[in-house]
Amino acid sequence: MLITGKQMLDVAKENHFAVPAFNAGSGQLLTAVMEACEEAKSPFMMAIHPLELEFLRDSFVSQVIYEANHSKVPVAIHLDHGASFEQVIHAIQLGFTSVMIDGSHLPFEENIVMTQKVVEAAHAVGVSVEAELGTIGDTGNTVEGGVSEIIYTDPTKAKEFVERTEIDSLAIAIGTAHGIYPKNVEPKLRLDILAEIAKIVDIPLVLHGGSSNPDKEISQAVDLGIAKINISSDIKISFADKLREVLDSGNAEIREPNVVFPDCNLAAKETALHKINLFKSDNKLDLYY
Template identity: 75%
Template sequence: MLITGKQMLDIARKNKFSVPAFNAGSGQLLTSVMETAERLNAPFIMAIHPDELAFLKDSFISQVIYEANHSKIPICIHLDHGANMQQVAHAIQLGFTSVMIDSSHQPFEENIRITKEVVKLAHSVGVSVEAELGTIGDTGSSVEGGASEIIYTDPLKAKEFVEETQIDSLAVAIGTSHGIYPKHLVPKLRLDILKEIYKLVAIPLVLHGGSSNADDELAASLDLGIAKINISSDIKICFANKLREMLNGGNNEIREPNVLFPPCMRETQRVAEQKIKLFKADNKASLYYR
């Protein structure tokens, strides 16, 4: 069942769970997370970054739409970190039901101006909009990128931003970074800032850079308005590690995709299941049929 980001996240916020947004940048990853979500009766968001879309080609979105329309679980197709109006418009034309415009690197007023233009376009055709305020860090190991220095989201600015732009969800910066954290870096989420934003902002909040953060901190964020958590690196690195293991196993006759990829996909499913349950999204699909 294909639905919009607003439909997806409003219910999640109300019921205090978070929908996983998996950056499944291949057909194998898509199948892995979809089968896991269906087995756990969980809604999920298929997030695709512009760089991933350029690699996958536009026709891949037709596959995602087909799978969503032939599934009983709620699914949203989301443009992750759209950089400009052209990317957003292209995603809408392809059938994305949610888009993100990321102008967080711009001055506050410019971020508002650009975001308002995207909202006007997207809302006119029933597509939801996510925007970002503050900056997400960058570990240097992800397609999403990020900033070298994290700028935490100002709660009062967040309130003004939401009121001015009329976005459907807001990505907040509370200490996460895209990618896998180096061993010497232990992230600490500023849940105190999130608590203040939650008091002032009435729309669903989004946490980017959800991979490799402490489970207890992610779980605590669910009660503070986080209705969507982005997971990219965690589901990709386990796939890649298993693939390396198989390719380096000494059997040079392993070459068929239907032999090579299934063990890797099972590793991804294991991680996806852990995230879905951690975010309390399992057995929540029924909420969307009321």
């Protein structure tokens, strides 16, 4: 069932769980997360970054739409970290039901102006809008990018930003980073900032860079009001690690995709199921019907 980001996240906020947003950047990973969500009866957002879309080609969106329309699982197709008005419009034309405009690197007023422009265009055709305030860290090799020094979201600015832009969800910076943290870095979320923002902002809050953070902190973040968590690196690493194992098995004749990928899909699916249970989004389908 294909729905908008607002339809999906408003339910999550009201019922105190977080929707997983999986950056499943291939047909195999799409299959893995669809199977996980159908098994767990969990809604999810199919997040596609502009660089992933460039690699996958526009036709991939048609595959996602087909899967959504032939499943009881609520699915929103989400543009992750759209960098320009043009990227957002292109996503809407392809059938995305949710878009993110990321002006977090801009001065506050410029971020507002860019976001207002996107909201006006997207809301006119029933598409939901996510924006970001503050900056997400970057651990290295990810398509999402980020910055070397995190700028935490100011709760007062967050309230003003939401009121002036009329966005549907807000990505906040409380100490996460895109990618997998180096071994010498111990991630720690500023849950105090999250709690303060949740008190004064009345739309769903989003956590980017959800891979590698301790499960306990993620669970606490959900309890405090996070309604969507982006997961990219964890499912891709599970897939890639199993792929290396399959290809290094010593059988040089392994080449058929239907032989190479099933175990990789299963590894990614198991990781997705862990995240679904952690986010408390399992067995939530009845809330959408």
